[in-house]
Amino acid sequence: MTSAILIIVLFVILALLMLTRKLPTLLAIPLMAIGIAIIAGIPLGGEQGILSNIIQGGVTRLATAYVAVIFGAWLSQIMTQTGISKSIIKFAAELGGDRPLLITLLLAIAIAILFTTIGGLGAFIMVGSIALPIMLSLGLPPVSAASIFLFAFGVGITINLGNWAFYVDATGVPLEVVKTFALSLAGVTAVLTFVFILIEFKKAGIRKHWVKPELNNQAEVRDEKVPKLALFTPIVPLLFVLVFNWPIVPSFIAGLIFAMITLHKSFAETVNIITKSAYDGISDVAPVIVLMMGIGMLLKTVFHPQVSAIMEPFLNAVIPSSTIGYILFFSLLAPLALYRGPLNMWGLGSGIVGLIISLGLLPAPAAMSALLATERVQAIGDPTNTHNVWLANYVGVSVNDILKKLLGYIWVLAAIGVIIAAVLYM
Amino acid sequence: MNELELSLKELATNLLKRDILYSRLTHTKQAELIDFAISIGRKQARKCLASGLNPEQPELYLKKYCQLEFKKHPPQIPIYSEFEVKNNKIILYLSEIEEIVQGLEITVDKKRLINLFLLHEFFHFLEYNSIGPVSRMRKITVFKFLFLEIKRGLFSLSEIAAHAFVREFSGDPVVYINANAK
Numbered sequence: 001m002t003s004a005i006l007i008i009v010l011f012v013i014l015a016l017l018m019l020t021r022k023l024p025t026l027l028a029i030p031l032m033a034i035g036i037a038i039i040a041g042i043p044l045g046g047e048q049g050i051l052s053n054i055i056q057g058g059v060t061r062l063a064t065a066y067v068a069v070i071f072g073a074w075l076s077q078i079m080t081q082t083g084i085s086k087s088i089i090k091f092a093a094e095l096g097g098d099r100p101l102l103i104t105l106l107l108a109i110a111i112a113i114l115f116t117t118i119g120g121l122g123a124f125i126m127v128g129s130i131a132l133p134i135m136l137s138l139g140l141p142p143v144s145a146a147s148i149f150l151f152a153f154g155v156g157i158t159i160n161l162g163n164w165a166f167y168v169d170a171t172g173v174p175l176e177v178v179k180t181f182a183l184s185l186a187g188v189t190a191v192l193t194f195v196f197i198l199i200e201f202k203k204a205g206i207r208k209h210w211v212k213p214e215l216n217n218q219a220e221v222r223d224e225k226v227p228k229l230a231l232f233t234p235i236v237p238l239l240f241v242l243v244f245n246w247p248i249v250p251s252f253i254a255g256l257i258f259a260m261i262t263l264h265k266s267f268a269e270t271v272n273i274i275t276k277s278a279y280d281g282i283s284d285v286a287p288v289i290v291l292m293m294g295i296g297m298l299l300k301t302v303f304h305p306q307v308s309a310i311m312e313p314f315l316n317a318v319i320p321s322s323t324i325g326y327i328l329f330f331s332l333l334a335p336l337a338l339y340r341g342p343l344n345m346w347g348l349g350s351g352i353v354g355l356i357i358s359l360g361l362l363p364a365p366a367a368m369s370a371l372l373a374t375e376r377v378q379a380i381g382d383p384t385n386t387h388n389v390w391l392a393n394y395v396g397v398s399v400n401d402i403l404k405k406l407l408g409y410i411w412v413l414a415a416i417g418v419i420i421a422a423v424l425y426m
Numbered sequence: 427m428n429e430l431e432l433s434l435k436e437l438a439t440n441l442l443k444r445d446i447l448y449s450r451l452t453h454t455k456q457a458e459l460i461d462f463a464i465s466i467g468r469k470q471a472r473k474c475l476a477s478g479l480n481p482e483q484p485e486l487y488l489k490k491y492c493q494l495e496f497k498k499h500p501p502q503i504p505i506y507s508e509f510e511v512k513n514n515k516i517i518l519y520l521s522e523i524e525e526i527v528q529g530l531e532i533t534v535d536k537k538r539l540i541n542l543f544l545l546h547e548f549f550h551f552l553e554y555n556s557i558g559p560v561s562r563m564r565k566i567t568v569f570k571f572l573f574l575e576i577k578r579g580l581f582s583l584s585e586i587a588a589h590a591f592v593r594e595f596s597g598d599p600v601v602y603i604n605a606n607a608k
Contacts, residue, residue, distance in 0.1 A: 090446065093446045094446055094447055094450070094568045094578070095568055095569060095576060095578070096578070097447065097565070097568060097577075097578020097579050097580070098559070098561040098562060098578060098579035098580060098581045098584075099578070134446065136503045137503075137581075139508070141502055142502050142503060205510060205511055205512030205513070206510075206511040206512065206554070207508050207509065207510055207511065208508060208509045208511070208547070208550035208553075208584065208588075209503075209505040209506075209507070209508045210505060210506045210507045210508070210543060210546050210547070210585075210588075211503075211504065211505045211506075212504035212505060212506065212522070213429065213440070213444075214504055396502065397502075
């Protein structure tokens with residue numbers, strides 16, 4: 001019992017340190033892994049010890065996932081460096097012409113499609129700095145434009161293959177389960193995004209502006225001429241996974257080959273782009289890989305029989321096993337995914353989900369889906385996300401104003417996700 | 427260069443260049459669209475003059491049709507003025523408007539400066555209450571595949587027409603707002 005209390009105290013202390021930004025998640029997670037292991041009395045040496053099992057085994061625990069993330073980042077860089085991403089956004093805006101609502105809807109679709117493949121702050125900034133000025137020039141208030149962007153990003157990121165690899169690797173749930181649930185969740189997110197856009201347009205109404213020259217200068221956007229076929233690049237990996245049931249990494253490679261063939265570059269240029277984008281892609285996701293190494297260590301710790309035995313009585317009392325209890329628990333507590341909280345899979349949540357699965361308190365697909373649903377709150381609205389901070393600065397609003405605008409919607413989104421998960425897996 | 431110092435054609439070209447559809451326009455099409463938008467703006471200006479609009483005191487005329495609001499605090503996005511279609515309201519951001527004359531080595535007649543923006547936004551009022559959006563009067567093909575063809579209008583045409591509308595009253599705007607040139 002004392003050990004359980006100490007583990008919870010350590011958990012709360014590290015959560016507070018992360019919340020108050022005294023300690024980055026990157027360091028807090030591995031510290032928690034080792035701290036819990038020490039409290040649980042796991043020996044330093046031996047096959048199941050801290051050195052071999054928690055540290056050595058932990059950093060490679062999510063290797064499959066972070067290799068997938070690397071390939072995703074590689075393709076993402078190819079799309080950035082060759083102008084594919086820019087052209088997709090521009091083409092969407094062109095199709096909208098002079099109709100503000102249509103432009104916004106098409107931009108949202110383009111953003112969602114892009115983020116099924118691309119990722120990282122660099123890609124986010126690149127897409128944001130093209131799409132946001134267009135949205136602002138349509139008369140949308142900055143906080144609405146930023147929120148629409150985040151919602152569309154939320155649709156794409158739900159079916160981002162790199163993330164799927166992480167959920168599969170972290171929870172041991174088959175890709176088929178992640179695929180089914182993520183697609184349902186993306187569908188709900190898309191519907192809510194559409195509703196949100198309609199509401200914001202109704203509120204803002206049509207406005208004509210005498211704008212300053214710096215807003216929406218499209219002359220800066222139109223550079224590269226990208227062949228139309230290359231614009232299908234972001235959906236190629238997704239098609240290979242969904243239609244041909246290919247694993248994630250080969251699907252990314254298929255996307256990469258498709259891009260290079262359809263771009264019609266010379267051999268020398270192709271080689272140059274492939275190598276440069278590989279280096280840039282890996283440096284883009286380096287922080288994510290280090291975070292995943294820490295999460296891998298935490299998973300190794302919470303899956304350790306000694307830790308499971310200590311935490312079982314406590315979690316048995318807290319985690320509901322009935323369907324209604326499951327829905328209420330995860331729906332009501334969904335905002336705990338914010339500020340790197342305990343329901344965030346990319347933080348403390350990975351430890352919680354690991355414990356729930358290792359103790360068999362919930363079926364693994366139900367535990368994974370609940371956390372994936374609550375993670376919508378984090379991915380879209382968390383003020384500690386670097387992409388939220390950049391977005392807020394770019395449009396000149398407070399990051400908390402964006403959260404205030406979005407919280408009601410993303411809470412409902414998480415709750416619907418939990419209900420779907422309950423129907424499918426409880 | 428300051429927008430007010432540009433000739434109408436130069437300003438129109440700049441506005442067209444900022445349009446998302448600019449890269450789809452040939453040089454001939456650009457010139458044709460600019461001329462078209464300018465002609466609409468000028469025609470409306472002449473109609474307004476005939477119906478009693480006094481360009482020296484446009485407020486009285488404009489107030490018959492729409493609300494006017496002069497805001498001292500800066501807008502949320504980089505704009506000088508706007509027209510809210512839903513409320514038929516013209517909003518001027520005074521702090522931003524004062525910025526536009528920075529760098530012009532003249533003594534500015536502030537009332538005339540305000541007039542430029544009031545008249546500009548009043549043209550947008552006319553678009554949504556009388557003549558229809560100029561942006562939709564000329565469309566270009568944005569997508570064509572087999573029998574499917576999608577055509578769209580250009581936002582910039584509306585702005586070009588609004589500037590032409592204003593300049594029909596003001597002539598060279600720098601001379602117009604120069605307090606010593608009266």
